Amino acid sequence: MADTRRRLSPEDRRRELLSLGAEVFGQRPYDEVRIDEIAERAGVSRALMYHYFPDKRAFFAAVVRAEGERLFEATNTPPDPGQGLFDQLRAGVLAYLRYDEEHPHGAWAAYMGMGRSDPLLRGIEDVDNDRQANRIIARINAGIGGALDSKVERDLRVTVYGWLAFTFEMCRQRLADPSIDAGVVADACAHALLDAVGRVPAIPAELADAVAAEHR
DSSP states (O other): OOOOOOOOOOOHHHHHHHHHHHHHHHSOGGEEEEHHHHHHTOOOOOHHHHHHSSSHHHHHHHHHHHHHHHHHHTTTOOOOOOOOOHHHHHHHHHHHHHHHHOOOHHHHHHHHHHHHOOOHHHHHHHHHHHHHHHHHHHHHHHHTTOOOOOOHHHHHHHHHHHHHHHHHHHHHHHHHOOTSSHHHHHHHHHHHEEEEEEHHHTTHHHHHHHHHHHHO
């Protein structure tokens, strides 16, 4: 019988394996997935699978990392001219929810990785949170036309990290139950951050006024 395996570049093969891993890990618990199964379904040898990923833990971490990269890009919603913070936040959360709808298996694979005690997975989560927090802080700085005081930025950053955990759980609940209205989730998340930002001590008057005007 002729060999029907497709010839792919190493990078394309790696992407294919990660996509398959997101599907499999999204359907079954981590402990039930065998690395040999992934190789078999991908039509590659076990040796080639281990060439890309030394063990299942490393493979799962790579799947979660890849999902984080795609989600970060999917939620990069540049603001429209004149768009306020509330609408920017709402658009970002809706983009998050759309990604979950379009990539349900991949989203579950990422969710399964977050919050674990494994330092490798926690490191991935920290990187993802850092990037999202940096993006939000940068939008706030742009909105007030300047940089925040270092202490205020520290306090604001703590607030943003807490909000990311809240938003993550809201989106996870909506993925588990798609009957939950996406608009309700997006509104709740956007209002939650504006309310929290407004309570950060010593924020600039421009930011306080912007939050007060939009937090209706």
